[in-house]
Amino acid sequence: MATLEQLRTDPDDDVPTFDSLDPGTGAVVGTFPVDDAVAVAAAVERARSAATWWRTLEFAGRAVHLRRYKAEIARRIDELADLVHKENGKPHGDAVLEITLVLDHLTWSSTRARKVLGPHRVFPGLLAANNSATVEYQPLGVIGVIGPWNYPVFTPMGSIAYALAAGNAVVFKPSEYTPAIGRWLVDAWSRAVPDGRDVFGLVTGLGATGAALCRSGVDKIAFTGSAATGRKVMAACAEGLVPVLMECGGKDSLLVDADADLEAAADAALWCGMSNGGQTCIGTERVYVADAAYDRFVDILTTKAKGLAPGSGDEASWGPPTMPSQVDTIRRHVTDALRRGGRAVVGGESSVDVSGVGPTILVDVPEDADAVREETFGPTLTVTRVGDIEEGLTLSNASEYGLGGAVFTGSRQRGIELARRMRSGMTSVNSIMTFAMVPGLPFGGVGESGFGRIHGADGLREFTRPKAVTAQRFPLPVDLTSFNRPVRATELMSNVMRLVHGRSR
Ligand code: NAD
Secondary structure, three states, rough: EEEOOOHHOOOOOOOOHHHHOOOOOOOOOEEEEEOOOOHHHHHHOOOOOOOHHHHHHHHHHHHHHHHHHHHHHHHHHHHHHHHHHHHHOOOHHHHHHHHHHHHHHHHHHHEEEEHHHEEEOOOOOOOOOOEEEEEEEOOOOOOEEEOOOOOOOHHHHHHHHHHHHHHOOEEEEEOOOOOHHHHHHHHHHHHOOOOHHHHHHOOOOOOHHHHHHHOOOEEEEEEEEOHHHHHHHHHHHOOOOOEEEEEEOOEEEEEEEEOOOHHHHHHHHHHHHHHHHHHHOOOOEEEEEEEHHHHHHHHHHHHHHHHOEOOOOOOOOOOEEEEOOOHHHHHHHHHHHOOOOOEEOOEEEEEOOOOOOEEEEEEEOOOOHHHOOOOOOEEEEEEEEEOOHHHHHHHHHHEEEEEOOEEEEOOOHHHEEEHHHHOOOOOOOOOOHHHHHOOOOEEOEEEEEOOOOEEHHHHHHHHEEEEEEEEEOOOOOOOOOOOOOOOOHHHHHHHHHHHHHHHOO
């Protein structure tokens, strides 16, 4: 048996298991197999058999089982939250919030699946007027879900709940930092749906296990993780023409207009940037503040930030870093920012420690610094003075990433107009992350943040293929798709086309 860190630095094909650790204490949370290609193929095979049964249940039958699953999670919410606290490090309250969001998504996806995916009549058009035309969205089969560690329940369930509701089976590969949480989610499914336990299966391991899942013959990979790993996943999937959903990283910004409620904006920037220790894909990392509000905003922000601290107890603002190696990235970004003339008005290099990363607020950081361009994934914010909100939007949109974002302004209408022009998949006006709480809204990004969508109707369709069916009601007197078509039919068609489409207005 080896620890995860040993496996990472000294991969050994003969090592069959790895440990996940409590980031607060270093204690072993659980020991898990490193599933190889053979084990992954077997899991996919079991899921494929179960998918046939699951599909035959139709929307109503599946909804019953998804409701049971939801109830099983809800009944044991504190048990799961304790495990999330132990394995990921976040405070119990944050874990409860994360699970609460999942319950909402399970409800939405299972109750709306029929309406979104079931057969819909389509206007048949002129040429096929003697036919009915319908489209329906059929399940793909088996979906491989590869998850990260930062929101180990909410993030993968954004794919899993929607894939299952759409009629697919799922094989889940959780992050090597949070396999016990993945195990818990799959075990809860087995208890809730004993007849269909293989509909939702688990494989555990490191990157190689994820790569094996990409090559296992699954019908789609739903990947959530960094853009760098996303590229590897796409390359592996390309070998078998396996379609992919890419939920990658972010460098979200929060824009503060001159007339914004600065107390609310500062509070939101701190929560969105620093809760979960900044390990949030849709977390604020950059703040752009209009000149007229800048000094007062920084005053409020720094005063509020000084009350925040990491730790392992209930009083902690956030937990210890889940993935120790991320601390090096945070330190590099802070050091680079300071070296380039930035100032730390809260925290700084001394706040970055592997046992807990304290809040850091950086000002006067140039736009080409690592802390502005790359995903930091720590409790740090860069706060930049801009002439006006338009300049803030331009700088925000210059990022290669484009996941979420927020706009704080005195005018709601103005906020919506700015939100629509923000280069991101999702934006909240006068709040943060609210789009993630609305199950009916699609979730996903642009550019380096990936493509495809989870959540909402788009999230359901993501795990399906459209199936088009026409059915003839009666034959036409002249069949246009026959070698027996008379010549005069072509003349007639030309005349009709001139009449119907030939006018310019
Ligand atoms: P990561 O890219 O290191 O790993 C993600 C998953 O991919 C893990 O399960 C890992 O084992 C697996 N993996 C690694 N190499 C692989 C390979 N070659 N083939 C297949 N799978 C492989 O990411 P992470 O550190 O676990 O998570 C943090 C990242 O996830 C951040 O960039 C964060 O922004 C992003 N994230 C995005 C969203 C979103 O919805 N867009 C949500 C949460 C997290």
